[in-house]
Amino acid sequence: MPCNCSNACCCERVTIKSYITGRFSDPRNRGIVGKVRPLKASSARPGRVWSRRVEMESGHGEGSRGSLIVLEGLDRSGKTSQSSRLVSFLEGRGVPVETWHFPDRRTSIGGMISSYLANNAQLDDRAIHLLFSANRWEKRSLMEAKLKSGTSLIVDRYSYSGVAFSAAKGLAIEWCKAPEEGLIAPDMVVYLDILPERAAERGGYGNERYEQLEFQRKVSDNYHDLSDSTWKIIDACLPEEDIQTQLRSLALECITGCRSGKPLSTLWLPK
Secondary structure (H helix, E strand, C coil), rough: CCCCCCCCCCCCCCCCHHCCCCEEECCCCCCCCECCCCCCCCCCCCCCCCCECCCCCCCCCCCHHCCCEEEECCCCCCHHHHHHHHHHHHHHHHCCEEEEEECCCCCHHHHHHHHHHCCCCCHHHHHHHHHHHHHHHCHHHHHHHHHHCCCCEEEEEEEEHHHHHHHCCCCCHHHHHHCCCHHHHHHHEEECCCCCCHCCCCCCHHHHCCCCHHHHHHHHHHHHHHCCCCEEEEEECCCHHHHHHHHHHHHHHHHHHHHHHCCCCCEEEEC
16 A cells, blocks of 8 residues: 655555565665565675674673664665664663664764765775774774673664675775674664665755765665675655554564574674
8 A cells, every 4th residue: 555654655565574575675676565586695705604603701691682783774764763763662661772873973983984974075985985894893892892781782874884885886895894894793684675766855865975866776786785684674665653663573573582692793704
């Protein structure tokens, strides 16, 4: 049935059952919801794995740890507003939780990135990619400490954004992934799926460097190549309440699983 969102798009409602069974709106599929080609991690080389376990040094049991939940998607897909609403909901349920954003513009490295994104500074594509990665690395120790202490983190953008955006400039995906190796792997990635053309219709689009339609199309393609069968896909053109309902269900399930003893893992390290 048509959605009631204010984004001039018409979307079929997507239930939790629908995306578990593989139905979601493909960025290449002009708004049609249906079966799409299987998700894959096409850039992975033989002999490499997506993550491995982290040895827990804390005296606390692994069963008490928090969850690392990452929201990814194109610019103006609704990640920031949905992550904030999710944190408010979890706090109301008594869950220790925080919202994180990358880039974190409050740090010295983040300040350099912010200047670049606002078109106030020029940097080589490789240099800015390494700065984005360094911004995540400078928060790694705190992230691990928070998770081990039982605090869950809802993160607006993470390593997948770094790779998808830099690769859209023509950099090799494997080169882009290399500085991310060893960062903590998310317990769940939620991708808010929207056509680049629909995202461009939303308010504020075009204020920052990367908010260009053709560039966002390339980013969308890269996200599709980076995704795997564990990603949870939600149609970002659904009404905000419907998106939030799905997020809450997924988050509670993930948090329960981490409390039950799921170990921490790290990104993209070789065996």
